[in-house]
Amino acid sequence: MSTYLLTWNPAKWTFQDWPQALVDMAQQGSYVRQWSCINGHVVPGDIVLLKKTGNGATGIIASGVAVSIPFSNRSWERGKEDRGKQYIQVKFDRLADYTKGEILPVNDRVDFGFVPQASGCILEDGRAADLLQRFHEYVAAPVIQQRGVNSSEHKRIALSARIRYEILDRDAHTCRYCGRSSPTVVLHIDHVISQLFWRENFGSLTKTQIIDGVTYDGVNDGKNLVTSCQDCNLGKSGKNGKPGCLLP
Numbered sequence: 001m002s003t004y005l006l007t008w009n010p011a012k013w014t015f016q017d018w019p020q021a022l023v024d025m026a027q028q029g030s031y032v033r034q035w036s037c038i039n040g041h042v043v044p045g046d047i048v049l050l051k052k053t054g055n056g057a058t059g060i061i062a063s064g065v066a067v068s069i070p071f072s073n074r075s076w077e078r079g080k081e082d083r084g085k086q087y088i089q090v091k092f093d094r095l096a097d098y099t100k101g102e103i104l105p106v107n108d109r110v111d112f113g114f115v116p117q118a119s120g121c122i123l124e125d126g127r128a129a130d131l132l133q134r135f136h137e138y139v140a141a142p143v144i145q146q147r148g149v150n151s152s153e154h155k156r157i158a159l160s161a162r163i164r165y166e167i168l169d170r171d172a173h174t175c176r177y178c179g180r181s182s183p184t185v186v187l188h189i190d191h192v193i194s195q196l197f198w199r200e201n202f203g204s205l206t207k208t209q210i211i212d213g214v215t216y217d218g219v220n221d222g223k224n225l226v227t228s229c230q231d232c233n234l235g236k237s238g239k240n241g242k243p244g245c246l247l248p
Contacts (some may be wrong), residue, residue: 001045001046001047002122003049003128003132004039004047004121005048005049005051005112005120005121005123006051006120007050007051007116007118009053010052010055010202011054011201011202011210012054012210012211013212014211014212017033018099021033022097025092030064030091030092030093032067032089033089033090034073034088035087035088035090035119036087036120037070037088037119037120039070040070040086042069042088042120044065044066044067044068045066046065046066047063047064047128047132048090049062049063049123049131049135050062050064052098055202055204056200057105059105059106060103060106060135061095061096061098061103061104062095062096063136064093065091065093066089068088068089069088070087071086072084072086073085073087086120094139095139096135096142100144102144104134104135113127157220163189163220164189167189167225167227168187168227170227171227173227174227175227175232176228177228177229178232185229185230186229186230187227188230188233189226189227189228190225190227191225192225192226195219198219206218
């Protein structure tokens with residue numbers, strides 16, 4: 001039985017079903033999904049650890065076991081879907097809720113013996129056993145990691161009157177979620193990728209980020225803003241949205 005290190009960078013792929021993962025874990029004691037893995041030698045029963053990489057707090061956020069051999073499927077990378085990618089099916093048995101700051105910090109060279117450059121690198125047995133034990137103990141009594149974010153970046157960033165007008169004009173004063181228009185409803189400007197998600201995953205609300213292959217010049221980039229009616233905006237709250245293609 002081997003142990004493999006899977007990785008996840010929020011800037012490259014948005015983990016939109018994370019809330020459902022937590023629900024499945026609470027109700028069923030496990031969460032199953034496919035994950036990209038470069039190693040073709042994985043067999044069912046092999047152990048996996050999942051490391052969050054990129055900006056913000058990094059470290060181990062999940063553990064589990066492989067429940068399939070490697071298989072090919074469409075790539076999750078935008079613009080590369082036709083190239084395909086190798087995956088394994090994983091049954092995660094423990095999750096640390098990174099959205100609340102729960103994450104086991106690691107030192108790549110000390111804990112892995114290398115700096116992971118791809119998802120699916122094999123871990124040396126001794127290091128793997130130590131990491132797995134530490135993570136399981138951490139999940140049982142998590143310690144919240146403090147983020148190095150300036151006090152000004154904890155606050156929501158207001159939209160200027162000019163940006164509000166530009167978004168309303170672009171969207172023809174129509175809610176991109178339900179299609180209702182003014183004056184029938186009160187219209188707001190909504191962040192598709194919420195400020196809450198942005199702050200928790202990237203720290204800064206103003207720095208340029210590449211998310212799912214799209215470059216955003218901060219959370220208030222026009223590509224991240226849509227017109228939303230008051231009902232849809234309040235209902236969506238801090239979740240990430242998926243605006244419909246109601247408008248050209």
